[in-house]
Amino acid sequence: MQMENENQTLPGFMRWQELTSLVGSIKTRSLVARPKTIEQCREALSYCRQHNMTICVRGAGRGYGDIALNDGHALLDMSSMNRILGFDEQSAQITVEAGTRIIDIYQMVHHRLLTLHASPTESHSSVAGAICANVNGKDAWHHGSFSHQIVRLTLLLASGEAISIDRSHELFNAVVGGIGLLGVIVDATLQLHPVLSPYVEINRFPATDVDALLATMAEIEKSHDALVVWVDAYASASRAGRSVIHAARWVESCETEQQRRKILEAGYKRLEDHRRFGLALHERFGPILSLMLHIQRPILNVFNRLYYAMGQILYRMKRFSNTELFLRFGFEASFTVPPAHLVCGPRGYTVQLTFPRTGAREAIVELMEICRSSPCPPVTSILRAHKPDDCLISFSEDGYSLNFEFHPKKRHEAASREAVDRLIDATVRRGGKVHLAKDQVLTPEQFYRVYPRYRELLEIKQRLDPDGLFTSDLARRVGIDPVLNKQRPE
Numbered sequence: 001m002q003m004e005n006e007n008q009t010l011p012g013f014m015r016w017q018e019l020t021s022l023v024g025s026i027k028t029r030s031l032v033a034r035p036k037t038i039e040q041c042r043e044a045l046s047y048c049r050q051h052n053m054t055i056c057v058r059g060a061g062r063g064y065g066d067i068a069l070n071d072g073h074a075l076l077d078m079s080s081m082n083r084i085l086g087f088d089e090q091s092a093q094i095t096v097e098a099g100t101r102i103i104d105i106y107q108m109v110h111h112r113l114l115t116l117h118a119s120p121t122e123s124h125s126s127v128a129g130a131i132c133a134n135v136n137g138k139d140a141w142h143h144g145s146f147s148h149q150i151v152r153l154t155l156l157l158a159s160g161e162a163i164s165i166d167r168s169h170e171l172f173n174a175v176v177g178g179i180g181l182l183g184v185i186v187d188a189t190l191q192l193h194p195v196l197s198p199y200v201e202i203n204r205f206p207a208t209d210v211d212a213l214l215a216t217m218a219e220i221e222k223s224h225d226a227l228v229v230w231v232d233a234y235a236s237a238s239r240a241g242r243s244v245i246h247a248a249r250w251v252e253s254c255e256t257e258q259q260r261r262k263i264l265e266a267g268y269k270r271l272e273d274h275r276r277f278g279l280a281l282h283e284r285f286g287p288i289l290s291l292m293l294h295i296q297r298p299i300l301n302v303f304n305r306l307y308y309a310m311g312q313i314l315y316r317m318k319r320f321s322n323t324e325l326f327l328r329f330g331f332e333a334s335f336t337v338p339p340a341h342l343v344c345g346p347r348g349y350t351v352q353l354t355f356p357r358t359g360a361r362e363a364i365v366e367l368m369e370i371c372r373s374s375p376c377p378p379v380t381s382i383l384r385a386h387k388p389d390d391c392l393i394s395f396s397e398d399g400y401s402l403n404f405e406f407h408p409k410k411r412h413e414a415a416s417r418e419a420v421d422r423l424i425d426a427t428v429r430r431g432g433k434v435h436l437a438k439d440q441v442l443t444p445e446q447f448y449r450v451y452p453r454y455r456e457l458l459e460i461k462q463r464l465d466p467d468g469l470f471t472s473d474l475a476r477r478v479g480i481d482p483v484l485n486k487q488r489p490e
């Protein structure tokens with residue numbers, strides 16, 4: 001009732017709402033503005049300034065933790081600014097509004113044999129969300145992070161002024177990966193790349209331990225275009241790093257554009273059906289899944305052993321290859337794997353950690369040992385390869401990342417949290433990084449060590465947003481809220 005009364009006095013596109021993080025463990029209440037134009041963005045900024053509120057800009061809300069939440073303050077939800085503004089086939093560049101989703105871009109260009117590198121598995125992520133979290137795809141070691149795909153963007157500053165930022169602009173490396181702290185991205189132009197066809201050949205290579213894994217990766221990184229590695233977090237110490245590598249490379253095919261359109265339309269429909277089916281299934285049977293995960297050690301132990309054994313048998317029988325639409329390889333995992341809040345459960349965590357190539361063997365062994373010694377090892381463990389970029393807050397580096405999803409039982413809550421902290425500490429000690437889009441636990445001390453260039457980001461912020469209009473729950477938690485930061489340790 002109180003919320004209804006408050007809503008009556010607001011501009012039409014603003015409403016108080018309750019929101020939770022994707023995993024569901026963080027609950028917030030915010031004044032949500034859904035602008036359709038840059039003018040409405042300005043109106044929302046000025047409303048918040050007048051009412052002494054801060055703003056967190058939100059894309060599709062597909063980050064796992066509190067990166068796009070702002071409890072008690074405002075959210076600028078950009079999902080309604082989702083038009084494709086221009087497409088130049090000659091230069092293969094596309095200009096879109098901030099809230100346009102990755103899958104919308106595919107629908108516009110993929111039948112013309114173009115692709116967008118660094119697309120995250122979550123194809124419903126918005127372009128601006130992908131820019132601000134500087135996301136990575138399964139091709140990250142090859143084509144880099146999302147930052148490498150950007151030609152230019154428009155940033156609406158706290159002052160209401162809109163500026164154009166291209167790759168040579170002094171603000172480029174601060175805004176990209178800058179978790180929305182410098183202003184509102186209104187639109188962006190992205191560079192697309194030609195491909196042979198919409199199909200990839202997928203090869204699956206089993207690796208018996210970490211040495212086999214790294215040796216196979218070194219070969220695959222030269223011969224393939226994208227890869228993702230399923231790692232067995234339950235394997236014994238002597239088999240740490242036991243895994244199945246899924247590697248893809250673009251292949252030729254001979255359809256006409258008309259035929260490709262049809263094939264891809266069916267592909268998009270299939271993705272959407274999977275998404276709906278996955279959500280419905282897991283909404284209905286989520287509690288059963290949760291119950292099964294109460295005996296997760298034996299269940300996942302058996303599942304992982306079978307998965308690896310199957311990979312090995314198929315490899316020996318030379319049946320480790322198939323050809324399918326890139327759409328499936330690139331995006332389907334997020335639709336067939338249960339939604340994050342069910343994979344992780346109400347007390348769960350997702351964490352993605354990068355570590356340098358030098359010392360990668362020791363890092364993988366140590367991280368897997370921490371997982372194995374936890375009473376609830378992760379439900380999923382995924383490895384990727386990366387290459388560095390120049391962003392001030394950049395998760396990417398010349399190395400690998402491991403992504404873990406934990407689904408702890410109530411009595412193991414503290415132990416699981418401890419395991420996540422140990423994983424982060426080990427990563428920090430090894431010169432690695434923590435992906436902010438998937439984080440919900442990083443402390444200021446850990447953040448300052450992982451991202452020492454945060455000081456440069458804050459100096460720029462002081463210039464562009466001296467009153468600290470743009471912030472988020474994550475910024476407050478990791479100690480880079482400009483107001484709180486005045487008291488930060490030197």
Ligand SMILES: Cc1cc2nc3c(=O)[nH]c(=O)nc-3n(C[C@H](O)[C@H](O)[C@H](O)COP(=O)(O)OP(=O)(O)OC[C@H]3O[C@@H](n4cnc5c(N)ncnc54)[C@H](O)[C@@H]3O)c2cc1C
Nearest residue numbers: 059060061062063121126128129132135136179180185437
């Ligand atoms: C199933 C699943 C799979 C995933 N796979 C991957 C993966 O493969 N690789 C990867 O890197 N990530 C992955 N992610 C994470 C996800 O892609 C990122 O969190 C991405 O940033 C989400 O985009 P979004 O539009 O939802 O952004 P949000 O979560 O809404 O926001 C992310 C950040 O961008 C800022 N922001 C958003 N829009 C604007 C704007 N217009 N102006 C200024 N700031 C803005 C927000 O303030 C916030 O800091 C996955 C997530 C899920 C759920």
